[in-house]
Ligand SMILES: NC(=O)C1=CN([C@@H]2O[C@H](COP(=O)(O)OP(=O)(O)OC[C@H]3O[C@@H](n4cnc5c(N)ncnc54)[C@H](O)[C@@H]3O)[C@@H](O)[C@H]2O)C=CC1
């Protein structure tokens with residue numbers, strides 16, 4: 433492995449583990465950091481993360497550890513793959529261990545509760561890294577499909593194009609095709625807001641509605657995402673790309689999506705607490721919907737679907753009421 437890019441992936445859930453496999457398949461020397469010793473030991477010994485990706489064979493070259501210092505030692509790419517709401521706390525502990533010039537790549541698709549910050553903003557704030565050291569990867573990338581090596585594309589955004597290109601080269605495989613972009617705001621918002629729209633699509637699914645309803649939610653969801661993006665300085669073309677429409681369509685349509693599945697259970701009448709108890713995996717939209725709505729309010733952007741999701745998730749509104757509220761809005765031009 434001499435000369436290979438050294439990468440540390442922090443977070444051994446479904447996407448962190450899958451992306452560690454992608455990097456290893458692309459020829460990087462990868463160490464995956466897990467919180468639980470039994471999971472790290474099982475990944476190393478059995479070549480499988482049975483908790484998050486049962487049946488997926490992980491590359492021999494992939495190492496796992498619970499020791500963050502060991503994972504980060506000599507890494508030139510540091511990949512952050514924990515739930516958005518725990519990033520600040522996790523990263524505060526990891527910051528003293530970060531190699532000084534390493535690229536910091538966020539895989540996360542959420543907005544921080546309380547601050548309405550994007551993940552790259554949290555990363556810069558906690559680590560003191562300049563914005564040009566921080567990148568985001570976002571696109572239609574349901575972990576299980578990528579882990580099974582089904583072909584897919586993605587976007588790596590960084591204000592420093594050279595750095596985006598270096599990360600692109602480090603994770604390019606026969607089944608995973610990254611494109612570069614310099615629009616951090618657009619890529620991060622696309623990823624965070626699509627989870628909220630996927631919750632709405634799940635609710636519709638759970639209520640027994642079909643393709644027209646989903647297509648309407650996807651299209652109007654994209655419209656509200658782009659409105660917010662425009663207000664925050666994103667490039668509108670980003671929302672027509674992989675990190676916008678691409679991810680939105682995949683997540684809103686796939687039974688593999690945790691957000692869509694979460695919404696589906698709400699749509700069938702389960703309470704938020706019941707759904708939360710039924711899964712150990714992260715459905716980012718449940719927490720991010722509120723800060724997304726706050727961003728909209730702060731910038732004078734109407735986000736009716738996001739607002740409806742906030743009301744169902746956090747204000748006790750039923751799925752049936754949510755439909756009524758969305759459908760009885762004032763008629764307007766597209
Ligand atoms: N799973 C997927 O298909 C994709 C996920 N993402 C994004 O990647 C990020 C990570 O998601 P997943 O790996 O899917 O999540 P997950 O729920 O499968 O795993 C989360 C991982 O973070 C660890 N963790 C560290 N600190 C934690 C804390 N305080 N609380 C809970 N868990 C903690 C967990 O132990 C676990 O290994 C999310 O922002 C998600 O939106 C993005 C693309 C695809």
Ligand SMILES: O=C(CO)COP(=O)(O)O
Nearest residue numbers: 571572573574689690691
């Ligand atoms: O971001 C994803 C696909 O690109 C995964 O979506 P979920 O978090 O809803 O599973």
